[in-house]
Amino acid sequence: MRSLLNFLAKYNNLIIFLILEGIAVYLLATGNTYHNSRFVNGIRGVTRGVEEKINNTRTYLSLREINDGIAGQNIALKNRMESLVRKENPLFFSFTDTIYKQQYVHTSSEVINNSVNRQKNFFTIDKGRLQGIQVDMAVISDNSIAGVIVGCSENYSVAMSLLNLDFKLSVRLKTNGAFGSLSWDGRNYRQAILSEIPQHIIVNEGDTIETTGYSAIFPEGIMVGTVSDFEKTGGDFYKITILLKNEFRKLHYVDVIGNMKKTEETELEKLFK
């Protein structure tokens, strides 16, 4: 017993260090996982007040840019509406059509905390479960992919940013429909890497990259960015550098998109797995 006490007294620093480091590593191992929202829901409530104040100031300082963005979106929407109204044929599509169902539901929301300088970036938005946000909904900003919701509390949600090493997105070249997988390499917050495009496909600088809609999370045909550089690596695939359309440092207002037919699709796909 005495030698045990002596041992404890001699190495008490090391023991405290190991215990606390154990706690930290436990938090690190369990708290950072893809869909774990415990940390998000629980403790972050304490810091949210401060985050909102910081964000208020930041938004105020960039009101001009936000207005420009909204005006641009408005024009785009008006143009789109114009083309829809003309094309619409009352024989095939009417408002009383009972077979047609809305597939995507949009919710507008404000980003209250964001980062681009880490390797695994997340951002927080000010809508939560009570406003109909759920895990695995798509987040887009300025008609371009921003991230995916990974955790919700009553009134807030946390989204994994596209600028996260764990983020994968199925995209295609708009010109010829060749599809591959987009991910961020952690280097530049303006660029991402598109891989798995075979080398017989013709790629040009400036080609548009858009989503494929294979994932049941993101709607089809949302622009992600343009090809800024491509090289042939040793294998059979290109390594294509994409200039992202979104300026992630200036993320203020985002649309959260929920797919209302997602459960139907995933249930069906589960049957054949």
Place this chain on the structure above:
Amino acid sequence: MINSILRFGLIFILLILSQVLLFSNIQFSGYINPYVYVMFILLLPIEIPSWLLLILSFAIGLIMDFFSGSPGMHSSASLLAGFVRPYVLRSVSPRDGYEPNSDPSMITYGFRWFLMYTLLIVLVHHTALFYLEVFRFTDFFRTMLRVLLSSFFTIVFIVLIEFYRRGK
């Protein structure tokens, strides 16, 4: 005793606030992220019992974790910094040892001593932090570049703050 608790409590709050409101918002190309809050671990008195040093460094890391939403990252890095601090103090000790009841400050031990002391602890902290953040060894040298650049800026900020403290 009460006086120094108040003093370090104030330093604790000021450093956290300046980190969250100011330094965490420096987002320069992903390479330069100064974490100036480490200065709290540097400033604690030399004769602080080491269990208290460990608990305080863990606490400031945990609070930073709450703000940055990265559970465990800052706490383990700053705990490591608190753990190595006695060894660093021993290895950079001036020729006639430390004076009793003194703070490890630039006024008492001079600029060169303070720079060396800051450099070692900031390097330990930032190395642990950035490698824990990436949590893989691909791009090893790029992470090292991030460590070195961020450490440089952290050290510059800490030395500037220390000069300002001396001026007062």
